[in-house]
Amino acid sequence: MLKVNANFIKLPPSYLFVDIANKVDAFSKQHPEVEIIRMGIGDVTRPLPKAVVAAMQKAAEEMGKAETFRGYGPEAGYEFLRSAIAENDFQKRGVAIDKDEIFVSDGAKSDTGSIGDIFDVDNVVAVCDPVYPVYVDTNVMAGRAGDYHEGTGWSKIVYMPCLEKNGFLPRIPNERVDIIYLCFPNNPSGVGIGHTELKKWVDYALRNQSIILYDAAYEAFITEEDMPHSIFEIEGAKKCAIEFRSFSKTAGFTGTRCAFTVIPKELVFNEVSLNKLWGRRQSTKMNGVSYVIQRGAEAVYSEEGRREVKENIVYYLNNAKIIKEGLAKAGFKAFGGVNSPYVWMKTPNGLTSWEFFDLLLEKTGVVGTPGSGFGISGEGYFRLTAFNTKENTEKAIERITSSFKA
Ligand SMILES: *Cc1c(COP(=O)(O)O)cnc(C)c1O
Secondary structure (H helix, E strand, C coil): CCCCCCCHCCCCCCHHHHHHHHHHHHHHHHHCCCCCCCCCCCCCCCCCHHHHHHHHHHHHHHCCCCCCCCCCCCCCCCHHHHHHHHHHHHHCCCCCCCCCCCEHHHHHHHHHHHHHHHHHCCEEEEECCCCCHHHHHHHCCCCCCEEEEEEEEECCCEECCCCHHHCCCCCCCCCCCEEEEEEEECCCCCCCCHHHHHHHHHHHHHHHCEEEEECCHHHHEEEEEECCCHHHHCCCCCHHHEEEEHHHHHHHHCCCCCCCEEECCCCCCCCCEHHHHHHHHHHHHHCCHHHHHHHHHHHCCCCCHHHHHHHHHHHHHHHHHHHHHHHHHCCCCEEEECCEEEEEEEEHHHCCCCHHHHHHHHHHHCCCEEEEHCHHHCCCCCEEECCHHHHHHHHHHHHHHCCCCC
16 A cells, blocks of 8 residues: 655644634634734735836736747746846855855745755754744654654754843754754844854854755844844855745745745765755756746846835834834833844743733734744744734734733
């Protein structure tokens, strides 16, 4: 009889957002008069920049004419987009990344989830705790995670707790690990990492011949001077890191789908180039991203595109500021929100993340995400996102400050 991949059976079902939806539904039925304000979702709400839409319309027209029609494109992306990325996101910042080191894809979720294909199953994986669940679950699927134990997690995964006393930054592991997932600015905690701290990770990886898988999906939200926008700003990183970027949070592409992964040619392990290996993997398993979408992504770098993107980021960052300051006024401890659309707050009076979820919903009609849903060390914390409208964000914060007086 056919056998299914047993690794997939090990995965516990993911209930987080289903549980949230069920609780909100039940509350709405009981209190139909309360207007719910959703600040739990990690999805953007502002429309695509006009420059992007215009570029996609033009590209769609091209596809409708015999003279300009295009079939399969290059698997790693069209040269026009790879060049625009290399120039604008890296070379202009003084980081020497070549267009051949850029792989365009449909998302950073797919890329962070698939990158493990090019690594042996016996590598030891380290993740931050709390964490974006994709890194862990895809390693479970690959058979790299061991067995799941309630309370301690996966037996073969090295968890790096990100605690308040360390500014929610992970500590360098005591043991040797091979694959290190880092995400900065971080989802869910909203904190960024400075040059000095990130350099410690690069040095560790170089010393141990490990690789850092650096998820910079929120790079566009960085406002502080000393925060690197790319791990390749750190000396030596091109020999030990892969970087993931996305147009999703930057330019509102969550539904449009376009991202890219940077694999420097200097990344060579056992005399094998990871750039070549990933190129082989991608050209075998995918046929690239739609021409229309890549033209839209290219327009993100146009003068008008850049201006519009900036406006949206400023809009979300202003919401984050409203949330953070409002929470502080209500007597809560809140973190993040300065280089990120996420605010990470400590639950009051030792409440669990879910107890606070219920209390907040009951008292204010505001929905957030329980920190425990992102890992054991997320317990006792709560994530609020800046992706709602300014009006709703203000309304939510007014309700919170009047319900929870300091
Ligand atoms: C939203 C997000 C991404 C982006 O995923 P896409 O597939 O590009 O939409 C990547 N990493 C993290 C941590 C995210 O929160």
